[in-house]
Amino acid sequence: MPERPTAREAILDAFVEVVVEQGERAATLQAVAEHAGVSKGGLLYHFGSREALVEGLAERLDALGAEDAEALRGEADPVARFIRGSIVRETAIDRAFVAAFRLIQSEQHPSLREALQRVDDGYRGVIADAIGDDLAPVVALMSDGIYLRSGLDPAWAPSDDDVERIVAAVDDIVRRARD
The missing domain is CATH 1.10.10.60 (Homeodomain-like)
Incomplete structure (x- = not known):
């Protein structure tokens, strides 16, 4: 239970x-x-206060982001898992991201901006460890695009086949960079 x-x-x-x-x-x-x-x-x-609620959200983002990055680090292929996980799935971290993005669009909340940066840094660190510092930003930006499209409208979300093609393309890019 x-x-x-x-x-x-x-x-x-x-x-x-x-x-x-x-x-x-x-x-x-x-x-x-x-x-x-x-x-x-x-x-x-x-x-x-309302600001205390915002601080609570920042703390939640930190915790969820650290947990997710640690799980990602334990994957055999963290890059593929990261890309596949870029589609909005209505998870706790997705809801926290959406709330944080909405709040920082109209108000200044340094703690939320800093928490979002720490989450991004955590993901990028895992990706950089897997494929190197030069390609990590490329994968992060691909992931951001997938996340944005799927979050705007489920009809815009890439299909599973599209995501697998992206994973294969990234694998190819990484392989070529290493050769």
Whole structure:
């Protein structure tokens, strides 16, 4: 049986959900409390302000990104897994990314920008270890394109065949660079 999230996690989940589904302006403390099923006072006990919710999201991004990069590092072919994992799948990290991107589009949140940079650095480090510093940015940008297209509209997402062709092309590029 899955473990129930703590009240703090449930409030942060509600914050992410409101931001993703309704936009950053709709993510008032009252709206987040209602979505989480807690009183506004209960929300304020765990997160004393909206900025504290943003800080909580930054912490969540750091944790999820570090966990994902570590899992990627343990893969036999981290580059292929990274590319295949670039399609938006509505996972916890995907939801956190979307919420963070929405928040930084309209407001200045240095902690979110820094957390996103740390996640990106973690992924790029794993990729660079696998294929070298010169090709890691190329793979990262391909991944960003796949992620963006699949996140904008599922109809724009590359097919599984397209993704496998991209993986094969990257393998070919890496092989040629090493020769």
